[in-house]
Amino acid sequence: MSGCQCKSGFFALRDCQGPVVTQCPTCRRAICARHSTVAAGSTQCLDCWAKGQKQPPRDPGAVGADPELDQQWTYGYRHRYYSSGGYMPIYTGHRHGTYYDSYDTRSFAPGVAVGAAVGDDLEHDDRAGFGDS
């Protein structure tokens, strides 16, 4: 299996497929540069980094809070959102694994072909065709 094994996305997860630069020492998954972060002297995947955060970062609007709304913040927020908000992300990729099972990820069944669009003649949206571009 080649390519980064982390999943991109927030509302819908998808395969990353970035070029692998290292392996996460925690989950042993192959990760790309975008999905890796250096924490406590070692390189980790952003998912494991997020899971390892004990305290959530402070409100991004608070004065003096950690300022960066960067990849770390996004993946930390994603982990907390999935863990506490009752949201089960939907996975639209094809490289199935067990890493995201703890989030009760809803997944396209392996091997099932998707992409068969079925047109219909139902009414269009009243907001100038939004959804049909």
Next chain:
Amino acid sequence: MLKTFKALKALTSDQRRILDTKFIDGEYEAQALVAELRAVAEFDRMSDGVRKGLVIRIVVCALVAFATIFMVANGITWALVLMGAAVALAIYFGVMLSKLKALDLSNNFRVVAMPLLAILSEDMASDARLHVRLDLTAPDVAAKKISTSEPYKHGVYYKVIDTTYKDAWFDGSAKLADGSLLRWSVVEHLLESKRSKRNARGKYKTKTRQYKRSVIEVDVALPKDTYALGPMQAPPDHKLSIKPGEKRRVVKLDRKIKQRTHDPIDARELIDLIAMAYGAAKPATTGAAA
């Protein structure tokens, strides 16, 4: 304070323009936009903290200057130097304060817009563009004022003046990496009620009460060839409708949030609405996308 002005100086001309105009309207690559706005947000955060400190310093300088009046009156002539220094510092801090205040952005930017844009950039292809319109002026500027009531009596208050504002500060649209189309808007109606009364000891007191109603609208158009739609039920304070289209089903969710402050809403309110639409989505299987 110097750090804040250094951060201001380090901004690019585009970032500085956002601070000056307090308006963003256009199509941008999501990740590039977030990267650009991050420095603006950081400056705004630093500026908020520094402004609070400057107000305290101005008050301290004013108190020192006031105290020196008595010292000079009692013949302590060197207090004149102290008075001059305190006044000069107060003026300096006042100028710095007004400079930073002129560049202040609405807190909606850091609390609501930035988190949403950071999350959306994760859900979009790296070269995908989104349309964003952000009005970052304060919600209670004169341009957003709708009406000011005539003074009226209400209960113990002998004079009440209500001022209402409409702040349509955030909307946009984006195509997400899974083929879904997203459109959102946040419109806020603010009420500031100045109420004056006379208490039992005969003193006149005026207090200001703030109310806000935020209307959040989210449309998520889910591609039929990727997603089927399960049963959906909107929570009591939400409005839900599903519009079938040729290629996508459009899930429309509206929500009104009332609060007794003009503080920003929680970004999660907006994120939850989008998640609610995705919550009903399930994988489409071959031939079963209807």
